[in-house]
Amino acid sequence: MPTSVKNLQYLKATNQASILRHLATMGPTSRVELAHKLGLSKMAITNLVADMIQDDLVFETDQKISHNGMTGRKSIALDIPDCRINAVGLFIERFAIHCNAMDIKGRQFYYDKLPIPPESDNAAAMEIIFRLLDRLFQKYSEDTFSGIGISSIGPVDLNSVTILHPTNFYHISNLPVGKFLREKTRLPIFMLNCMSAAALAERLYGNAKNCNHVVYLGLGSGVGAGAVINGNIFTGSKGFASELGHMSIDPIRGRKCFCGQRGCLETYTSTYSILKRLRYPSMEQLLKDIEANCFTDKAREELSTFYQAVRSAIIAIANIYDPEMIVVGDQGSQLLEPYLPKLQKELHILMIQHDLHDITLTTSAFQNQTSLIGAPSIIFDRIFSKVLPPFNGIKAS
Amino acid sequence: MPTSVKNLQYLKATNQASILRHLATMGPTSRVELAHKLGLSKMAITNLVADMIQDDLVFETDQKISHNGMTGRKSIALDIPDCRINAVGLFIERFAIHCNAMDIKGRQFYYDKLPIPPESDNAAAMEIIFRLLDRLFQKYSEDTFSGIGISSIGPVDLNSVTILHPTNFYHISNLPVGKFLREKTRLPIFMLNCMSAAALAERLYGNAKNCNHVVYLGLGSGVGAGAVINGNIFTGSKGFASELGHMSIDPIRGRKCFCGQRGCLETYTSTYSILKRLRYPSMEQLLKDIEANCFTDKAREELSTFYQAVRSAIIAIANIYDPEMIVVGDQGSQLLEPYLPKLQKELHILMIQHDLHDITLTTSAFQNQTSLIGAPSIIFDRIFSKVLPPFNGIKAS
Numbered sequence: 001m002p003t004s005v006k007n008l009q010y011l012k013a014t015n016q017a018s019i020l021r022h023l024a025t026m027g028p029t030s031r032v033e034l035a036h037k038l039g040l041s042k043m044a045i046t047n048l049v050a051d052m053i054q055d056d057l058v059f060e061t062d063q064k065i066s067h068n069g070m071t072g073r074k075s076i077a078l079d080i081p082d083c084r085i086n087a088v089g090l091f092i093e094r095f096a097i098h099c100n101a102m103d104i105k106g107r108q109f110y111y112d113k114l115p116i117p118p119e120s121d122n123a124a125a126m127e128i129i130f131r132l133l134d135r136l137f138q139k140y141s142e143d144t145f146s147g148i149g150i151s152s153i154g155p156v157d158l159n160s161v162t163i164l165h166p167t168n169f170y171h172i173s174n175l176p177v178g179k180f181l182r183e184k185t186r187l188p189i190f191m192l193n194c195m196s197a198a199a200l201a202e203r204l205y206g207n208a209k210n211c212n213h214v215v216y217l218g219l220g221s222g223v224g225a226g227a228v229i230n231g232n233i234f235t236g237s238k239g240f241a242s243e244l245g246h247m248s249i250d251p252i253r254g255r256k257c258f259c260g261q262r263g264c265l266e267t268y269t270s271t272y273s274i275l276k277r278l279r280y281p282s283m284e285q286l287l288k289d290i291e292a293n294c295f296t297d298k299a300r301e302e303l304s305t306f307y308q309a310v311r312s313a314i315i316a317i318a319n320i321y322d323p324e325m326i327v328v329g330d331q332g333s334q335l336l337e338p339y340l341p342k343l344q345k346e347l348h349i350l351m352i353q354h355d356l357h358d359i360t361l362t363t364s365a366f367q368n369q370t371s372l373i374g375a376p377s378i379i380f381d382r383i384f385s386k387v388l389p390p391f392n393g394i395k396a397s
Numbered sequence: 398m399p400t401s402v403k404n405l406q407y408l409k410a411t412n413q414a415s416i417l418r419h420l421a422t423m424g425p426t427s428r429v430e431l432a433h434k435l436g437l438s439k440m441a442i443t444n445l446v447a448d449m450i451q452d453d454l455v456f457e458t459d460q461k462i463s464h465n466g467m468t469g470r471k472s473i474a475l476d477i478p479d480c481r482i483n484a485v486g487l488f489i490e491r492f493a494i495h496c497n498a499m500d501i502k503g504r505q506f507y508y509d510k511l512p513i514p515p516e517s518d519n520a521a522a523m524e525i526i527f528r529l530l531d532r533l534f535q536k537y538s539e540d541t542f543s544g545i546g547i548s549s550i551g552p553v554d555l556n557s558v559t560i561l562h563p564t565n566f567y568h569i570s571n572l573p574v575g576k577f578l579r580e581k582t583r584l585p586i587f588m589l590n591c592m593s594a595a596a597l598a599e600r601l602y603g604n605a606k607n608c609n610h611v612v613y614l615g616l617g618s619g620v621g622a623g624a625v626i627n628g629n630i631f632t633g634s635k636g637f638a639s640e641l642g643h644m645s646i647d648p649i650r651g652r653k654c655f656c657g658q659r660g661c662l663e664t665y666t667s668t669y670s671i672l673k674r675l676r677y678p679s680m681e682q683l684l685k686d687i688e689a690n691c692f693t694d695k696a697r698e699e700l701s702t703f704y705q706a707v708r709s710a711i712i713a714i715a716n717i718y719d720p721e722m723i724v725v726g727d728q729g730s731q732l733l734e735p736y737l738p739k740l741q742k743e744l745h746i747l748m749i750q751h752d753l754h755d756i757t758l759t760t761s762a763f764q765n766q767t768s769l770i771g772a773p774s775i776i777f778d779r780i781f782s783k784v785l786p787p788f789n790g791i792k793a794s
Binding site for chain 1: 552554561608609610626627629631632633634635636637638639640641642643644645646647648649656657658660705708709712713716717718719720721746747748749750753754
């Protein structure tokens with residue numbers, strides 16, 4: 001019966017992926033604790049782990065840990081070897097492309113970056129990507145990695161791994177990154193927009209590790225969000241979900257937005273818009289002046305508008321997504337940092353079911369690096385969801 | 398190996414649930430077509446269907462249908478017997494409790510309703526529910542049904558099947574409907590808020606049958622939404638998701654809302670708010686006057702504000718959920734009907750990725766009955782998701 005054999009393999013792979021996920025994101029764990037956390041019998045865990053030890057996916061540490069809630073007996077902790085399962089990350093943002101390499105436990109062991117010169121076109125962008133990969137693969141052979149995760153400025157087409165037409169992205173448009181990369185590498189390639197990738201980074205390795213429902217709000221030169229719902233990244237039907245930046249908070253009299261609406265959140269909360277309106281050269285300068293309390297009235301007003309708009313966004317996120325946690329990231333989150341306790345309080349007063357649950361509001365664990373950490377996280381998420389095997393199979397084939 | 402046996406049963410049950418779902422929602426289908434639609438081999442379908450025929454879940458109709466895209470050969474269509482798998486629905490709204498009975502193919506074969514007298518408390522509400530069920534079970538024995546689905550005014554606690562504290566709901570508050578019902582019946586009981594239930598009704602039996610991503614926007618005396626994401630109802634972490642009514646479109650200068658914010662969508666789009674501001678006795682009267690073009694300037698202005706607010710909501714839904722379809726329902730959707738083509742056009746201009754995909758905007762297939770049809774749909778959705786077996790097992794036990 002080939003069908004049932006395939007099905008049993010399927011179940012085994014699913015359970016092994018769950019073990020990998022737990023060890024990679026929650027750290028060393030005993031067999032007993034794994035059985036408890038994953039809802040499997042101790043016998044099942046022992047069998048699954050035995051195979052994983054054989055495959056060098058898991059090893060027994062010297063560490064003995066006591067069972068959760070039990071005293072006395074201690075068990076050997078299992079762990080994943082460092083740099084045993086790795087992924088390449090490409091983070092494509094407006095002014096630069098970043099390349100990193102990370103292991104499944106979230107340890108970044110390589111980082112590189114090249115700027116995107118103004119007026120670049122598709123060919124120029126691909127050349128930068130190829131140069132970054134060449135430099136990486138000179139140091140680490142291709143079969144070190146389980147895949148390449150691409151965290152890109154949106155909009156992107158997830159299925160064809162294509163950057164569609166980001167606004168103000170020089171002459172880069174409809175760039176089929178996946179197609180070109182497949183001519184160069186046999187590694188599996190997956191893409192998400194950089195907001196979704198950031199949400200994954202927080203969920204797997206950041207401040208939202210235990211949360212199945214997380215929204216990441218990115219306040220950068222553009223504004224958007226990424227969401228994890230029931231433990232899975234939420235892409236919508238076509239991959240364009242969570243475009244929070246174009247939720248209008250003043251559709252009649254608000255600021256004009258390039259999208260055609262008025263009053264879009266982005267027009268009040270993007271660092272691009274704030275810097276332009278205040279004629280500041282950089283966020284660094286603005287943050288410095290804020291710290292020195294060296295404000296113009298106009299700046300004070302603009303920051304107050306920023307704060308109010310973010311508050312509306314946070315309340316809307318709470319009411320629409322009902323997450324366990326909201327993580328605010330990217331440069332604009334630094335402007336918000338001093339107001340975070342106040343905002344958390346207002347959220348708990350103003351969200352509609354405020355008396356029935358709490359939603360934790362926090363800033364990103366990775367500061368401005370969340371979308372970068374998100375890039376290899378895309379591959380690990382696929383491994384944890386069993387879409388990808390832990391190894392790329394290039395050597396074997 | 399008891400584990401693998403359990404696992405094979407699990408896979409069989411999953412596949413049979415998929416067959417049930419297809420036949421129940423898409424109508425009579427041949428084995429070949431089922432194999433094609435569900436991605437299973439024809440042999441697997443034949444085996445699965447044989448068992449289902451034995452259990453009287455499926456029968457061979459007299460009808461022969463040609464395969465999709467093939468000419469010539471025709472195959473016997475399979476169907477589910479009428480009223481073979483049934484559920485009870487309870488729809489608890491502000492002024493009344495409705496009880497219906499529906500089969501898995503979406504045929505309602507029983508309907509009853511009792512008003513909730515003003516000043517009712519928890520005991521009075523439960524008495525009404527019990528009376529409705531007594532009257533139903535006098536006509537159809539309990540084991541006719543696979544479960545009781547409750548579609549209720551929110552907020553509700555899904556796990557404990559409790560109505561929490563709806564605003565202006567007399568003295569009804571923290572009512573553990575599930576606990577009381579379990580003293581009376583052994584049928585499985587599941588609850589959703591009435592917006593989520595409405596989304597399920599549209600997804601299973603209404604205008605969104607083929608859509609895995611649907612948002613239902615309910616414009617009634619309250620305003621809210623329900624969403625199906627990747628084919629599953631989206632509840633959020635605590636069951637309070639999609640509270641669209643409290644997305645603010647004018648947080649600084651907008652109308653005051655009971656939630657503490659200003660400018661909530663609900664203050665512009667709920668029928669309660671519109672009728673109150675225009676001092677109209679009923680929606681019927683308002684709709685009549687609109688048809689007769691018998692408007693005051695104030696009414697014209699109010700309706701224009703209503704339209705603009707709904708437009709903002711629809712665009713926000715498109716940008717946030719990226720659904721395939723948006724279904725507008727409840728009484729307020731009648732006010733919207735004449736503007737629907739215009740709204741669809743504006744949506745396609747103003748949603749952020751408008752050049753990359755279409756989102757269909759439509760009104761509900763069930764007019765004001767969507768949340769009522771949603772109630773038994775909750776049970777069928779659980780059967781299709783294999784959370785519940787097709788039969789309640791009461792007779793067998």
